[in-house]
Amino acid sequence: MTEHQKQGFSTRCVHAGTRPDQQTGGVVTPILPSTAHRFPNPSGENLYPRYFNIPNITSVSAKIAALEHAESALVVSSGMAAVSTCLLGLLKAGDHVLFHSELYGGTLHMAKETLPRFGIEVGFCDLQTEDLSAQVRPVTRMIYAETPSNPLLKVTDLRRVAEFAQPRGIVTLVDNTFASPINQRPLEHGFDLVLHSGTKYLNGHSDVCCGAIAGRRELLERIKAAAIDHGGVLDARACWLLERGLKTLALRIRRHNENGQRIAEFLQAHPRVRKVHYPGLPADPGHEIARRQMDGFGGMLSFEIRGAVADAERFASRLRIFTLAISLGGVESLVCFPSRTSHALAGAAERARMGVTDNLLRMSVGIEDSEDLIGDLTQALE
Numbered sequence: 001m002t003e004h005q006k007q008g009f010s011t012r013c014v015h016a017g018t019r020p021d022q023q024t025g026g027v028v029t030p031i032l033p034s035t036a037h038r039f040p041n042p043s044g045e046n047l048y049p050r051y052f053n054i055p056n057i058t059s060v061s062a063k064i065a066a067l068e069h070a071e072s073a074l075v076v077s078s079g080m081a082a083v084s085t086c087l088l089g090l091l092k093a094g095d096h097v098l099f100h101s102e103l104y105g106g107t108l109h110m111a112k113e114t115l116p117r118f119g120i121e122v123g124f125c126d127l128q129t130e131d132l133s134a135q136v137r138p139v140t141r142m143i144y145a146e147t148p149s150n151p152l153l154k155v156t157d158l159r160r161v162a163e164f165a166q167p168r169g170i171v172t173l174v175d176n177t178f179a180s181p182i183n184q185r186p187l188e189h190g191f192d193l194v195l196h197s198g199t200k201y202l203n204g205h206s207d208v209c210c211g212a213i214a215g216r217r218e219l220l221e222r223i224k225a226a227a228i229d230h231g232g233v234l235d236a237r238a239c240w241l242l243e244r245g246l247k248t249l250a251l252r253i254r255r256h257n258e259n260g261q262r263i264a265e266f267l268q269a270h271p272r273v274r275k276v277h278y279p280g281l282p283a284d285p286g287h288e289i290a291r292r293q294m295d296g297f298g299g300m301l302s303f304e305i306r307g308a309v310a311d312a313e314r315f316a317s318r319l320r321i322f323t324l325a326i327s328l329g330g331v332e333s334l335v336c337f338p339s340r341t342s343h344a345l346a347g348a349a350e351r352a353r354m355g356v357t358d359n360l361l362r363m364s365v366g367i368e369d370s371e372d373l374i375g376d377l378t379q380a381l382e
Protein backbone atom coordinates (compact mmCIF):
# COMPACT_ATOMS: atom_id res chain seq x y z
CA MET A 1 0.00 0.00 0.00
CA THR A 2 1.41 3.38 -0.98
CA GLU A 3 1.32 6.36 1.33
CA HIS A 4 -1.59 7.84 -0.63
CA GLN A 5 -3.67 4.70 -0.29
CA LYS A 6 -3.99 5.35 3.43
CA GLN A 7 -5.36 8.83 2.78
CA GLY A 8 -8.88 10.05 2.14
CA PHE A 9 -10.03 10.70 -1.40
CA SER A 10 -10.02 14.48 -1.21
CA THR A 11 -6.38 14.38 -0.04
CA ARG A 12 -5.45 11.99 -2.83
CA CYS A 13 -7.18 14.23 -5.39
CA VAL A 14 -5.07 17.18 -4.30
CA HIS A 15 -1.72 15.55 -3.60
CA ALA A 16 -1.22 12.09 -5.12
CA GLY A 17 1.14 12.17 -8.10
CA THR A 18 1.46 15.95 -8.09
CA ARG A 19 5.12 17.05 -8.26
CA PRO A 20 5.75 20.50 -6.84
CA ASP A 21 8.21 22.56 -8.87
CA GLN A 22 11.71 21.82 -7.52
CA GLN A 23 13.18 25.03 -8.88
CA THR A 24 10.73 27.58 -7.51
CA GLY A 25 8.85 25.70 -4.80
CA GLY A 26 5.66 26.22 -6.82
CA VAL A 27 2.94 23.87 -5.51
CA VAL A 28 1.64 22.63 -8.85
CA THR A 29 3.26 20.24 -11.32
CA PRO A 30 5.01 22.40 -13.95
CA ILE A 31 4.02 21.91 -17.59
CA LEU A 32 7.01 20.26 -19.24
CA PRO A 33 6.24 20.10 -22.96
CA SER A 34 9.65 18.94 -24.26
CA THR A 35 9.53 16.19 -26.85
CA ALA A 36 13.35 15.95 -26.99
CA HIS A 37 15.37 15.25 -23.83
CA ARG A 38 19.14 15.22 -23.46
CA PHE A 39 20.57 11.80 -22.75
CA PRO A 40 21.67 10.86 -20.18
CA ASN A 41 19.16 12.75 -18.07
CA PRO A 42 18.29 12.41 -14.36
CA SER A 43 15.45 9.93 -15.06
CA GLY A 44 17.85 7.45 -16.67
CA GLU A 45 15.23 6.79 -19.36
CA ASN A 46 14.74 7.76 -22.96
CA LEU A 47 12.07 10.36 -22.27
CA TYR A 48 9.61 10.85 -25.12
CA PRO A 49 5.88 11.73 -24.95
CA ARG A 50 4.70 8.70 -26.89
CA TYR A 51 6.59 6.40 -24.55
CA PHE A 52 4.18 7.71 -21.89
CA ASN A 53 7.10 8.57 -19.60
CA ILE A 54 7.26 12.39 -19.58
CA PRO A 55 6.57 13.99 -16.18
CA ASN A 56 3.09 15.41 -16.92
CA ILE A 57 1.91 11.96 -18.04
CA THR A 58 3.44 10.05 -15.13
CA SER A 59 2.23 12.49 -12.47
CA VAL A 60 -1.41 12.53 -13.59
CA SER A 61 -1.31 8.73 -14.11
CA ALA A 62 -0.09 8.30 -10.52
CA LYS A 63 -2.98 10.43 -9.25
CA ILE A 64 -5.49 8.26 -11.13
CA ALA A 65 -3.85 5.06 -9.85
CA ALA A 66 -4.17 6.37 -6.27
CA LEU A 67 -7.86 7.20 -6.81
CA GLU A 68 -8.70 3.83 -8.37
CA HIS A 69 -6.70 1.86 -5.78
CA ALA A 70 -4.65 0.52 -8.68
CA GLU A 71 -1.04 -0.66 -8.95
CA SER A 72 -0.65 1.28 -12.16
CA ALA A 73 -2.49 3.67 -14.50
CA LEU A 74 -2.08 5.27 -17.90
CA VAL A 75 -3.63 8.32 -19.54
CA VAL A 76 -4.40 8.32 -23.26
CA SER A 77 -5.87 10.74 -25.79
CA SER A 78 -9.59 9.88 -25.41
CA GLY A 79 -11.99 7.48 -23.75
CA MET A 80 -12.21 5.52 -26.99
CA ALA A 81 -8.39 5.36 -27.08
CA ALA A 82 -8.64 3.73 -23.64
CA VAL A 83 -11.29 1.29 -24.90
CA SER A 84 -9.46 0.38 -28.13
CA THR A 85 -6.04 0.12 -26.48
CA CYS A 86 -7.33 -2.26 -23.80
CA LEU A 87 -9.15 -4.45 -26.30
CA LEU A 88 -6.51 -4.55 -29.05
CA GLY A 89 -3.66 -4.66 -26.55
CA LEU A 90 -4.94 -7.71 -24.67
CA LEU A 91 -6.84 -9.74 -27.30
CA LYS A 92 -5.78 -11.63 -30.40
CA ALA A 93 -7.45 -13.42 -33.31
CA GLY A 94 -9.46 -16.39 -32.08
CA ASP A 95 -10.19 -14.89 -28.67
CA HIS A 96 -13.74 -14.24 -27.52
CA VAL A 97 -14.85 -11.29 -25.44
CA LEU A 98 -18.16 -11.08 -23.62
CA PHE A 99 -19.57 -7.54 -23.47
CA HIS A 100 -22.33 -6.17 -21.31
CA SER A 101 -25.38 -5.69 -23.53
CA GLU A 102 -25.82 -2.02 -22.68
CA LEU A 103 -22.73 -0.10 -23.70
CA TYR A 104 -21.56 3.35 -24.66
CA GLY A 105 -22.36 3.71 -28.39
CA GLY A 106 -18.73 4.05 -29.49
CA THR A 107 -17.72 0.91 -27.58
CA LEU A 108 -20.64 -0.98 -29.11
CA HIS A 109 -19.55 0.12 -32.57
CA MET A 110 -15.95 -0.97 -31.90
CA ALA A 111 -17.17 -4.37 -30.63
CA LYS A 112 -19.39 -4.99 -33.63
CA GLU A 113 -17.40 -3.44 -36.48
CA THR A 114 -13.72 -3.40 -35.55
CA LEU A 115 -12.99 -6.46 -33.40
CA PRO A 116 -14.48 -8.99 -35.88
CA ARG A 117 -12.22 -7.56 -38.62
CA PHE A 118 -9.26 -8.68 -36.50
CA GLY A 119 -10.70 -12.15 -35.93
CA ILE A 120 -11.77 -11.38 -32.36
CA GLU A 121 -15.16 -12.88 -31.58
CA VAL A 122 -17.68 -10.95 -29.55
CA GLY A 123 -20.74 -11.85 -27.51
CA PHE A 124 -23.22 -9.70 -25.64
CA CYS A 125 -25.35 -10.41 -22.60
CA ASP A 126 -26.84 -8.65 -19.62
CA LEU A 127 -24.02 -9.38 -17.15
CA GLN A 128 -26.38 -8.81 -14.25
CA THR A 129 -29.38 -10.94 -15.19
CA GLU A 130 -28.13 -13.65 -17.57
CA ASP A 131 -26.36 -16.92 -16.72
CA LEU A 132 -22.69 -16.17 -17.42
CA SER A 133 -21.64 -19.82 -17.67
CA ALA A 134 -23.95 -20.20 -20.68
CA GLN A 135 -22.28 -17.21 -22.36
CA VAL A 136 -18.57 -17.97 -22.01
CA ARG A 137 -16.52 -20.34 -24.16
CA PRO A 138 -13.09 -21.94 -23.66
CA VAL A 139 -11.63 -19.04 -25.71
CA THR A 140 -13.33 -16.28 -23.71
CA ARG A 141 -10.47 -14.05 -22.56
CA MET A 142 -12.28 -10.97 -21.33
CA ILE A 143 -15.54 -9.79 -19.78
CA TYR A 144 -16.28 -6.13 -20.43
CA ALA A 145 -18.72 -4.38 -18.08
CA GLU A 146 -20.18 -0.88 -17.87
CA THR A 147 -21.93 0.15 -14.68
CA PRO A 148 -23.94 2.29 -14.22
CA SER A 149 -24.50 1.95 -17.94
CA ASN A 150 -25.19 4.55 -20.59
CA PRO A 151 -27.93 5.72 -20.98
CA LEU A 152 -30.29 3.62 -18.80
CA LEU A 153 -28.11 3.57 -15.64
CA LYS A 154 -28.37 -0.20 -15.22
CA VAL A 155 -26.25 -1.55 -12.40
CA THR A 156 -24.10 -4.71 -12.56
CA ASP A 157 -22.84 -6.48 -9.44
CA LEU A 158 -19.08 -6.26 -10.04
CA ARG A 159 -18.06 -8.73 -7.33
CA ARG A 160 -20.31 -11.42 -8.76
CA VAL A 161 -18.81 -11.00 -12.25
CA ALA A 162 -15.23 -10.95 -10.88
CA GLU A 163 -15.85 -14.11 -8.82
CA PHE A 164 -17.15 -15.84 -11.93
CA ALA A 165 -14.25 -14.73 -14.15
CA GLN A 166 -11.26 -15.11 -11.84
CA PRO A 167 -11.12 -18.93 -11.51
CA ARG A 168 -11.62 -19.21 -15.28
CA GLY A 169 -8.65 -16.95 -16.04
CA ILE A 170 -10.87 -14.37 -17.77
CA VAL A 171 -9.71 -10.74 -17.54
CA THR A 172 -12.38 -8.37 -16.21
CA LEU A 173 -12.58 -4.78 -17.43
CA VAL A 174 -15.16 -2.12 -16.60
CA ASP A 175 -15.93 1.31 -18.01
CA ASN A 176 -16.17 3.38 -14.81
CA THR A 177 -16.85 6.70 -16.53
CA PHE A 178 -20.34 7.30 -15.09
CA ALA A 179 -19.42 6.53 -11.49
CA SER A 180 -15.91 8.05 -11.22
CA PRO A 181 -13.47 6.55 -8.70
CA ILE A 182 -15.01 8.66 -5.95
CA ASN A 183 -18.29 6.75 -6.21
CA GLN A 184 -17.01 3.35 -7.32
CA ARG A 185 -13.63 1.57 -7.32
CA PRO A 186 -14.12 -1.66 -9.27
CA LEU A 187 -10.65 -3.02 -8.42
CA GLU A 188 -11.78 -3.23 -4.78
CA HIS A 189 -14.53 -5.58 -5.98
CA GLY A 190 -12.07 -7.92 -7.72
CA PHE A 191 -11.98 -6.42 -11.23
CA ASP A 192 -8.62 -6.48 -13.05
CA LEU A 193 -8.95 -3.28 -15.05
CA VAL A 194 -10.96 -0.08 -15.12
CA LEU A 195 -11.13 2.55 -17.85
CA HIS A 196 -12.54 6.06 -18.14
CA SER A 197 -13.47 8.64 -20.63
CA GLY A 198 -11.50 11.29 -18.75
CA THR A 199 -13.27 13.83 -20.94
CA LYS A 200 -16.19 13.44 -18.52
CA TYR A 201 -15.95 13.52 -14.71
CA LEU A 202 -12.18 13.07 -14.29
CA ASN A 203 -11.40 16.35 -16.02
CA GLY A 204 -14.85 17.67 -15.23
CA HIS A 205 -14.72 21.03 -16.99
CA SER A 206 -15.74 20.09 -20.55
CA ASP A 207 -12.43 21.31 -21.96
CA VAL A 208 -10.10 18.30 -22.34
CA CYS A 209 -10.54 15.11 -24.38
CA CYS A 210 -8.70 12.26 -22.66
CA GLY A 211 -8.96 8.70 -21.38
CA ALA A 212 -7.52 6.65 -18.54
CA ILE A 213 -6.84 2.99 -17.77
CA ALA A 214 -5.96 1.61 -14.32
CA GLY A 215 -5.38 -1.82 -12.85
CA ARG A 216 -2.89 -4.60 -12.25
CA ARG A 217 0.70 -3.68 -13.16
CA GLU A 218 1.29 -6.71 -15.37
CA LEU A 219 -1.79 -5.92 -17.50
CA LEU A 220 -0.96 -2.22 -17.62
CA GLU A 221 2.51 -3.05 -19.00
CA ARG A 222 0.92 -4.95 -21.89
CA ILE A 223 -1.60 -2.15 -22.48
CA LYS A 224 1.14 0.47 -22.43
CA ALA A 225 3.12 -1.48 -25.05
CA ALA A 226 -0.01 -1.41 -27.24
CA ALA A 227 -0.55 2.29 -26.54
CA ILE A 228 3.00 3.04 -27.72
CA ASP A 229 2.18 1.24 -30.97
CA HIS A 230 -1.24 2.87 -31.39
CA GLY A 231 0.19 6.29 -30.63
CA GLY A 232 -2.78 7.86 -28.81
CA VAL A 233 -0.68 9.92 -26.42
CA LEU A 234 -2.03 12.76 -24.29
CA ASP A 235 -0.20 16.06 -24.72
CA ALA A 236 1.64 17.51 -21.68
CA ARG A 237 -0.66 20.56 -21.55
CA ALA A 238 -3.78 18.38 -21.63
CA CYS A 239 -2.26 16.19 -18.87
CA TRP A 240 -1.72 19.28 -16.78
CA LEU A 241 -5.33 20.41 -17.27
CA LEU A 242 -6.58 16.93 -16.38
CA GLU A 243 -4.40 16.98 -13.24
CA ARG A 244 -5.89 20.32 -12.26
CA GLY A 245 -9.41 19.04 -12.88
CA LEU A 246 -8.77 15.96 -10.75
CA LYS A 247 -7.87 18.06 -7.71
CA THR A 248 -11.54 18.93 -7.23
CA LEU A 249 -12.96 15.55 -8.24
CA ALA A 250 -14.07 14.47 -4.75
CA LEU A 251 -15.62 17.88 -4.10
CA ARG A 252 -17.40 17.97 -7.44
CA ILE A 253 -18.70 14.42 -7.19
CA ARG A 254 -20.19 15.09 -3.76
CA ARG A 255 -22.19 17.92 -5.32
CA HIS A 256 -23.11 15.89 -8.43
CA ASN A 257 -24.42 13.18 -6.09
CA GLU A 258 -26.56 15.63 -4.09
CA ASN A 259 -27.96 17.36 -7.15
CA GLY A 260 -28.52 14.06 -8.99
CA GLN A 261 -30.55 12.67 -6.11
CA ARG A 262 -32.67 15.83 -5.74
CA ILE A 263 -33.42 16.08 -9.44
CA ALA A 264 -34.21 12.37 -9.77
CA GLU A 265 -36.72 12.70 -6.91
CA PHE A 266 -38.22 15.86 -8.41
CA LEU A 267 -38.65 14.24 -11.84
CA GLN A 268 -40.04 11.03 -10.44
CA ALA A 269 -42.78 12.98 -8.66
CA HIS A 270 -43.64 15.11 -11.72
CA PRO A 271 -46.85 14.18 -13.61
CA ARG A 272 -45.31 14.96 -17.03
CA VAL A 273 -42.45 12.51 -16.52
CA ARG A 274 -42.94 8.82 -17.22
CA LYS A 275 -39.92 6.92 -16.03
CA VAL A 276 -36.75 7.96 -14.22
CA HIS A 277 -33.64 5.79 -14.35
CA TYR A 278 -31.39 6.61 -11.38
CA PRO A 279 -29.76 4.08 -9.03
CA GLY A 280 -30.29 6.41 -6.06
CA LEU A 281 -34.06 5.96 -6.20
CA PRO A 282 -35.19 3.16 -3.83
CA ALA A 283 -37.54 1.80 -6.51
CA ASP A 284 -34.75 1.55 -9.10
CA PRO A 285 -33.90 -2.09 -9.96
CA GLY A 286 -30.18 -1.37 -9.42
CA HIS A 287 -30.59 0.40 -6.08
CA GLU A 288 -29.65 -2.45 -3.72
CA ILE A 289 -26.47 -3.39 -5.58
CA ALA A 290 -25.53 0.26 -6.06
CA ARG A 291 -25.88 0.82 -2.32
CA ARG A 292 -23.41 -1.99 -1.68
CA GLN A 293 -20.80 -1.24 -4.32
CA MET A 294 -21.00 2.54 -4.72
CA ASP A 295 -20.22 5.39 -2.33
CA GLY A 296 -22.62 7.71 -4.16
CA PHE A 297 -25.14 7.43 -6.99
CA GLY A 298 -23.69 10.10 -9.26
CA GLY A 299 -25.02 12.89 -11.42
CA MET A 300 -26.24 10.90 -14.42
CA LEU A 301 -29.88 10.00 -14.92
CA SER A 302 -32.31 9.46 -17.77
CA PHE A 303 -36.06 9.81 -18.09
CA GLU A 304 -38.91 9.84 -20.56
CA ILE A 305 -41.29 12.73 -21.07
CA ARG A 306 -44.94 11.69 -21.40
CA GLY A 307 -46.32 12.26 -24.89
CA ALA A 308 -44.78 12.44 -28.34
CA VAL A 309 -41.17 13.07 -29.36
CA ALA A 310 -42.22 16.66 -30.21
CA ASP A 311 -43.15 17.18 -26.53
CA ALA A 312 -39.72 16.03 -25.41
CA GLU A 313 -38.13 18.31 -28.01
CA ARG A 314 -40.23 21.27 -26.85
CA PHE A 315 -39.19 20.60 -23.24
CA ALA A 316 -35.50 20.46 -24.20
CA SER A 317 -35.71 23.67 -26.24
CA ARG A 318 -37.26 25.58 -23.33
CA LEU A 319 -34.46 24.79 -20.87
CA ARG A 320 -32.33 27.82 -19.97
CA ILE A 321 -29.67 26.58 -17.53
CA PHE A 322 -29.41 23.07 -18.99
CA THR A 323 -27.77 22.97 -22.43
CA LEU A 324 -28.89 20.48 -25.07
CA ALA A 325 -25.47 19.01 -25.79
CA ILE A 326 -23.53 15.80 -26.26
CA SER A 327 -21.06 14.73 -23.55
CA LEU A 328 -21.42 14.65 -19.76
CA GLY A 329 -19.62 14.89 -16.45
CA GLY A 330 -18.78 18.60 -16.51
CA VAL A 331 -19.67 21.27 -13.97
CA GLU A 332 -22.51 22.51 -16.20
CA SER A 333 -25.82 20.66 -16.51
CA LEU A 334 -26.53 19.09 -19.90
CA VAL A 335 -29.30 17.08 -21.50
CA CYS A 336 -29.24 15.04 -24.70
CA PHE A 337 -31.32 12.58 -26.69
CA PRO A 338 -29.20 9.38 -26.64
CA SER A 339 -31.03 8.12 -29.75
CA ARG A 340 -29.40 10.96 -31.71
CA THR A 341 -26.07 11.30 -29.91
CA SER A 342 -24.29 8.58 -27.94
CA HIS A 343 -26.41 5.80 -29.46
CA ALA A 344 -26.91 7.15 -32.99
CA LEU A 345 -24.26 4.70 -34.23
CA ALA A 346 -26.00 1.77 -32.54
CA GLY A 347 -28.85 1.75 -35.10
CA ALA A 348 -32.63 1.73 -34.61
CA ALA A 349 -32.99 -2.02 -34.02
CA GLU A 350 -30.30 -2.09 -31.36
CA ARG A 351 -31.82 0.96 -29.63
CA ALA A 352 -35.23 -0.68 -29.58
CA ARG A 353 -33.73 -3.82 -28.04
CA MET A 354 -31.98 -1.77 -25.37
CA GLY A 355 -35.04 0.34 -24.58
CA VAL A 356 -33.50 3.61 -25.76
CA THR A 357 -36.67 5.31 -27.05
CA ASP A 358 -36.69 8.48 -29.16
CA ASN A 359 -38.06 10.57 -26.29
CA LEU A 360 -35.61 9.30 -23.71
CA LEU A 361 -33.59 12.19 -22.35
CA ARG A 362 -30.26 11.69 -20.62
CA MET A 363 -29.25 14.28 -18.10
CA SER A 364 -25.82 15.12 -16.75
CA VAL A 365 -26.58 17.07 -13.61
CA GLY A 366 -23.93 19.72 -12.97
CA ILE A 367 -22.81 21.44 -9.80
CA GLU A 368 -25.11 24.49 -10.01
CA ASP A 369 -27.57 25.24 -7.18
CA SER A 370 -30.20 22.51 -7.23
CA GLU A 371 -32.99 25.10 -6.62
CA ASP A 372 -32.05 26.82 -9.87
CA LEU A 373 -31.91 23.54 -11.78
CA ILE A 374 -35.30 22.44 -10.44
CA GLY A 375 -36.72 25.90 -11.26
CA ASP A 376 -35.47 25.53 -14.84
CA LEU A 377 -36.99 22.05 -15.18
CA THR A 378 -40.28 23.23 -13.66
CA GLN A 379 -40.76 26.05 -16.18
CA ALA A 380 -39.75 23.84 -19.12
CA LEU A 381 -42.17 21.07 -18.08
CA GLU A 382 -45.16 23.42 -17.78
Ligand SMILES: *Cc1c(COP(=O)(O)O)cnc(C)c1O
Pocket: 078, 079, 080, 081, 104, 106, 107, 150, 175, 177, 178, 196, 197, 198, 199, 200, 209, 210, 211
Ligand atom coordinates in the same frame (compact mmCIF):
# COMPACT_ATOMS: atom_id res chain seq x y z
C1 LIG B 1 -17.82 9.41 -23.58
C2 LIG B 1 -17.71 8.00 -23.18
C3 LIG B 1 -16.75 7.17 -23.76
C4 LIG B 1 -15.82 7.64 -24.87
O1 LIG B 1 -14.97 8.66 -24.43
P1 LIG B 1 -14.31 9.77 -25.40
O2 LIG B 1 -13.48 10.57 -24.47
O3 LIG B 1 -15.43 10.53 -26.04
O4 LIG B 1 -13.51 9.03 -26.42
C5 LIG B 1 -16.65 5.87 -23.30
N1 LIG B 1 -17.48 5.40 -22.33
C6 LIG B 1 -18.43 6.18 -21.78
C7 LIG B 1 -19.32 5.60 -20.72
C8 LIG B 1 -18.58 7.50 -22.17
O5 LIG B 1 -19.53 8.25 -21.62
